[in-house]
Amino acid sequence: xxxxxxxxxxxxxxxxxxxxxxxxxxxxxxxxxxxxxxxxxxxxxxxxxxxxxxxxxxxxxxxxxxxxxxxxxxxxxxxxxxxxxxxxxxxxxxxxxxxxxxxxxxxxxxxxxxxxxxxxxxxxxxxxxxxxxxxxxxxxxxxxxxxxxxxxxxxxxxxxxxxxxxxxxxxxxxxxxxxxxxxxxxxxxxxxxxxxxxxxxxxxxxxxxxxxxxxxxxxxxxxxxxxxxxxxxxxxxxxxxxxxxxxxxxxxxxxxxxxxxxxxxxxxxxxxxxxxxxxxxxxxxxxxxxxxxxxxxxxxxxxxxxxxxxxxxxxxxxxxxxxxxxxxxxxxxxxxxxxxxxxxxxxxxxxxxxxxxxxxxxxxxxxxxxxxxxxxxxxxxxxxxxxxxxxxxxxxxxxxxxxx
Numbered sequence: 001x002x003x004x005x006x007x008x009x010x011x012x013x014x015x016x017x018x019x020x021x022x023x024x025x026x027x028x029x030x031x032x033x034x035x036x037x038x039x040x041x042x043x044x045x046x047x048x049x050x051x052x053x054x055x056x057x058x059x060x061x062x063x064x065x066x067x068x069x070x071x072x073x074x075x076x077x078x079x080x081x082x083x084x085x086x087x088x089x090x091x092x093x094x095x096x097x098x099x100x101x102x103x104x105x106x107x108x109x110x111x112x113x114x115x116x117x118x119x120x121x122x123x124x125x126x127x128x129x130x131x132x133x134x135x136x137x138x139x140x141x142x143x144x145x146x147x148x149x150x151x152x153x154x155x156x157x158x159x160x161x162x163x164x165x166x167x168x169x170x171x172x173x174x175x176x177x178x179x180x181x182x183x184x185x186x187x188x189x190x191x192x193x194x195x196x197x198x199x200x201x202x203x204x205x206x207x208x209x210x211x212x213x214x215x216x217x218x219x220x221x222x223x224x225x226x227x228x229x230x231x232x233x234x235x236x237x238x239x240x241x242x243x244x245x246x247x248x249x250x251x252x253x254x255x256x257x258x259x260x261x262x263x264x265x266x267x268x269x270x271x272x273x274x275x276x277x278x279x280x281x282x283x284x285x286x287x288x289x290x291x292x293x294x295x296x297x298x299x300x301x302x303x304x305x306x307x308x309x310x311x312x313x314x315x316x317x318x319x320x321x322x323x324x325x326x327x328x329x330x331x332x333x334x335x336x337x338x339x340x341x342x343x344x345x346x347x348x349x350x351x352x353x354x355x356x357x358x359x360x361x362x363x364x365x366x367x368x369x370x371x372x373x374x375x376x377x378x379x380x381x382x383x384x385x386x387x388x389x390x391x392x393x394x395x396x397x398x399x400x401x402x403x404x
Contacts, residue, residue, distance in 0.1 A: 252340020
């Protein structure tokens with residue numbers, strides 16, 4: 001069977017679907033592997049099902065009568081060497097080819113090696129100088145046995161491997177087969193097991209390496225944000241904007257057809273940092289506007305207007321940087337995750353975060369000012385409001401003076 005597969009960019013797995021059946025008895029393991037392959041063949045999503053070793057090969061069995069062999073003085077080593085010289089051959093000399101030495105092997109002709117009659121009439125020399133035919137001291141017969149036995153943790157193991165149907169991920173196939181695999185494992189006797197391998201196993205290993213350092217990364221990130229914001233409430237507002245990126249990630253991956261694998265997860269992790277950075281910039285600008293004397297309601301509006309262009313430009317720069325690698329096979333899922341998540345999260349951050357800030361701190365709109373009196377000027381009013389109200393006051397007619 002011939003098989004053509006694209007060049008693997010990640011850890012080489014060979015076959016996307018792999019299931020390892022192991023146990024103490026190789027023959028029993030072979031039977032269980034064939035049963036599992038039949039179950040896997042009933043799934044339309046699995047194709048080209050095969051084994052890493054399973055087919056037995058034809059062998060010649062030589063059952064030596066040790067009593068007769070010892071009586072004739074023939075040792076097992078001498079008997080083995082004579083038989084191997086006929087079947088496999090023995091090196092008789094070496095010839096030189098330039099700087100290389102080539103072995104010259106002498107053995108019986110192919111049509112003689114395949115016949116038991118040739119082996120039965122094979123003459124074995126005894127220490128006394130006589131020769132006896134092999135059939136007098138051994139019984140020869142044909143048989144079948146596995147030419148190769150793979151072992152994992154010292155147990156014979158057969159790997160049932162297969163391709164997935166076009167457009168189907170290995171994870172999807174494994175999830176659909178989960179109930180059948182569990183039922184198959186429950187019927188196995190003690191000592192036998194089915195272990196998942198292939199793409200799913202390698203992806204789990206890669207994700208485990210990220211999960212191992214994720215708590216430390218989260219702790220360092222929260223510590224840095226706390227130093228910058230100096231408030232648990234503002235920290236909550238910033239962290240609350242992070243999940244907004246998942247909306248765009250899901251939409252982008254669905255539209256592009258890219259898988260949610262290890263590379264896409266890396267894109268999501270980096271995307272959360274970008275979204276939180278924009279939130280920190282916006283929160284810091286709001287606090288700066290309030291510190292300058294603006295009313296909190298006006299500070300939220302003015303800060304959002306001031307930071308609108310920088311946030312959009314930085315998001316656009318990141319999105320444009322991901323476009324060249326989006327069509328690639330390996331980095332494509334990460335690029336689509338970053339592009340879709342950043343587009344949606346940036347737009348929602350500029351709307352959701354100011355609204356959440358106002359609702360969290362219960363900020364009321366700035367009170368309207370009267371244009372008739374300067375005493376009604378609010379110290380927290382914006383500069384435009386103050387100037388407009390001062391003009392209205394100056395334009396008002398002065399009261400007439402009455403002489404006594």
